[in-house]
Structures are given as C-alpha cells and as structure tokens.
Amino acid sequence: METTSPFEVIVENARDLIWVYEEDATYSYVSRYFMEVLGYEAVNVIGHSAMQHVHPDDRVRLQSKFNQALHEGTSKGSVEHRIRCGNGEYIWIKSRLSVIDFKGKTCVLNIARELSEMAEDQRRIAESESSMRDAEFIAKMGSWRVNMETMENWWSPGNFNLYELLESSQTPGVDYVVNERLHKDDGPKVLEAMKDVVRTGKAKQLRLRVSCSDSNGDIRTKHVLTRIKPFLVDGRCKR
Known part of the structure; x- marks a missing residue:
C-alpha cells in the first residue's frame, strides 16, 4: 500500500500551485491546489513532460531556471510564465524552483502563485494601509x-x-x-x-x-x- 509522505501532507493544504519535476522535467507529483486551479487530474500528468503545459514563448526561460536549480540547488530569483489550463486557456504564474529529495530521488520542486492573486493581495494590503492612515488622521x-x-x-x-x-x-x-x-x-x-x-x-x-x-x-x-x-x-x- 502506498503511503503519503510528510511532504505531501504539508503541501496538500497549501494555497500555492506546487509540483515536483523528475530530472527530465516530467511531473513526479502535483498538489491538490495545482489540480484544482489548472483543471488536471494527477493520473493525466504524472510521468508526462511539464514543459508541454508552459506557453511556447516562455519555455526557454523556465527551462533555464530548471537547469539552474538542478545544478546549483536553487534558481536565483523567480520566473514569471504562462501555464496552460485543462480548458486550453493560459494563466500567468510566478515560479520559484529548488532541488529536493523526493521519495529517495533528486527532484526539482516548483512553488508558484497566480499573478492575479498576488496582485489582489497587494491591492488589499494597500487598501488596509490607506484605511489605517485615514483612521489615524481622523482620530x-x-x-x-x-x-x-x-x-x-x-x-x-x-x-x-x-x-x-x-x-x-x-x-x-x-x-x-x-x-x-x-x-x-x-x-x-x-x-x-x-x-x-x-x-x-x-x-x-x-x-x-x-x-x-x-x-x-x-x-x-x-x-x-x-x-x-x-x-x-x-x-x-x-x-
């Protein structure tokens, strides 16, 4: 019987798109939120090339970060790119890559967030700071x-x-x-x-x-x- 690793237990409730690449850039693991946002089932992506879902114009940049992470342990900074959803549409995400030991193998971990979601978070923070300024000024x-x-x-x-x-x-x-x-x-x-x-x-x-x-x-x-x-x-x- 296949057991769930501590890593999987942690990431299953994360509100980030998380997946793990094999050294040949095929999917080894995808999180529940990844499947929820992109509209894929794990059985349809595991073992297949992750780069096939990346927009053709962005593949070189992401592949470069992947290679950097694989050889240096982590990618320097993050990379913004488009990824294709199950309905054929693309969304923009920001990815950060690093090397991990996954089930006894050297793999690359990709943690990503939707740019639209990040922009919304920043807007809410700005509104909160503005409200605090107004409240302090009035009071x-x-x-x-x-x-x-x-x-x-x-x-x-x-x-x-x-x-x-x-x-x-x-x-x-x-x-x-x-x-x-x-x-x-x-x-x-x-x-x-x-x-x-x-x-x-x-x-x-x-x-x-x-x-x-x-x-x-x-x-x-x-x-x-x-x-x-x-x-x-x-x-x-x-x-």
Whole structure:
C-alpha cells in the first residue's frame, strides 16, 4: 500500500500551485491546489513532460531556471510564465524552483502563485494601509512598536503626525523621543512602563506630555494618552 509522505501532507493544504519535476522535467507529483486551479487530474500528468503545459514563448526561460536549480540547488530569483489550463486557456504564474529529495530521488520542486492573486493581495494590503492612515488622521492617533531586546522601533504614519514630524523611512530613535520630545518627568515613566509590560505581559496606560514647536519656533505642550501593550513572539513578550 502506498503511503503519503510528510511532504505531501504539508503541501496538500497549501494555497500555492506546487509540483515536483523528475530530472527530465516530467511531473513526479502535483498538489491538490495545482489540480484544482489548472483543471488536471494527477493520473493525466504524472510521468508526462511539464514543459508541454508552459506557453511556447516562455519555455526557454523556465527551462533555464530548471537547469539552474538542478545544478546549483536553487534558481536565483523567480520566473514569471504562462501555464496552460485543462480548458486550453493560459494563466500567468510566478515560479520559484529548488532541488529536493523526493521519495529517495533528486527532484526539482516548483512553488508558484497566480499573478492575479498576488496582485489582489497587494491591492488589499494597500487598501488596509490607506484605511489605517485615514483612521489615524481622523482620530489623531498613532502607533509605535519597540523591540525591547534591540531597541529597534517602528512608527505608523499617524505617529509622525502625533509628534508633528515629517513622515520618513527613518524612524526617530527611542532616546530622541524619551529625552527630546517627552516631558523630562515622562520619559523615564515610559521606559519603566515598557519594561514592566515585558515583565508582566499586562498592558499599561499613561498620560504623556509631548513637546512640539510651531512655525515660529515657540515650544508648546501636547497632552497624549498612550496605551502600552505586549507584542508576543513564540509566546514571549518581545515588544
């Protein structure tokens, strides 16, 4: 009786098109999602050339990546190409290839995603980021993440607005915020509160005074309510 390998158990639920080539570029294995999207049955493709399903104009590029993976262990980068569905239509996918040991043989693993699906994911991410910007602007709020082990930190666009700074890819350092922008009595409170949150895993709420300057250089104080909560990684509080 044929048994299912751990590899097959893992990939059967993946939302990627996954297949395995023999060294002669014939199909050795195709995932359930591969069959679902492309409309093929495994019995009709296993043992047959995988390149027959690739658009003629794209075969040389994919074959080059296949050869590279076979000889170097992995292909450098990914390759976009068209693959023919069971109904005769082609769809665009992005493939990444690497060598694996499959059932005791050296084979090439191909993991691919539909480009249309990737574009939809990117659109959703962009919409989510835009919504967050709008919400923060309207509510005059922002978010700030700090890794307490490295003191690396990240600011949302709303946090730049909150501190009245121009948005930049370079996030202000923790020392700058604590020593330059917060009231001298509030900086130490923030650091102590962050350490306490890491230690206890419980959120804390503070009222802070933020120093801002207007166009004339005059300093004014802005009162801000902040909530510090833990960020868990592998069950441990990291931020």
